[in-house]
Amino acid sequence: MKSIIEDRPALAKQVAEVAEVAGYLWQKGWAERNGGNITINITDVVDSAIRNLKPISGRVDIGKYLPNLKGCYFFCKGTNKRMRDLARWPMENGSVIRICEDCSSYEIIADKPICPTSELPSHLSMHNYLIGSGSTYxxxxxxxxxxxxxxxxxxxxxxxxALTKLLWSMIPETRAFCPKGLGIIPYALPSSLELADSTVKELIEYDVVMWEKHGVCAVGENVMEAFDMVDTLSKSAQIYLMAKSMGFEPEGMSDAQMEELKVAFNLPK
Structure with a gap:
């Protein structure tokens, strides 16, 4: 069966970027087994032929009413699928979904009836917020x-x-390229609506949010930008932990030095 991305360069490019980032996540050891998820809003590269495709699944309830997503299309990593496999065979380990008219359910339209990530409510809640706030992410x-x-x-x-200021102080790039810092969400059950709601609340202030004892979520213009912010924060964490392992508390940049960066790069915080 012909894949939906064939003969559609713009869509194929976005799916290829998801696959590339999936490979990076696996290589870094951030994606054990089926850990982690990626979703991307592909509505702007969906043509009329895709819009007319019949669903290959029944309607699936999201559990939330998401009015800004009506008629939107997303490419999603599949549930129980591994990042290392998504990197090699994206259309066999992910699927394209369409949000239904009721704004609270979705249907799979391509390529295979692979159920999206179990954390889809959190992801779609983030996308709903981003569209509603006028973001281009x-x-x-x-x-x-x-x-x-x-x-x-x-x-x-x-x-x-607290963690934002510490990580900012480890290396100038973190202050410059993660200017909103890192939001913190107290532990909540993975895949829960509580976690979805808390994530959206933190996105009002931050582009990257930390789920306590679980992982991070990042949003961006594209999947590479979202990855880069997490990668930069991780580098700062490594610098801090390396200094601690050497037996000393890292000095970090001073408040004056970070303020200098803020002015030089015209940063928001």
């Missing part, structure tokens, strides 16, 4: 960076912006 990445998760096991780092 289209990608959401959830992954399990070892260093960042380890830091959430220390209550000191769970206080608002």
């Amino acid at each position: 289209k990608a959401a990445v959830h992954t399990h960076p070892i260093d960042l998760i380890a830091m959430t096991h220390n209550p000191i780092f769970l206080k608002k912006d």
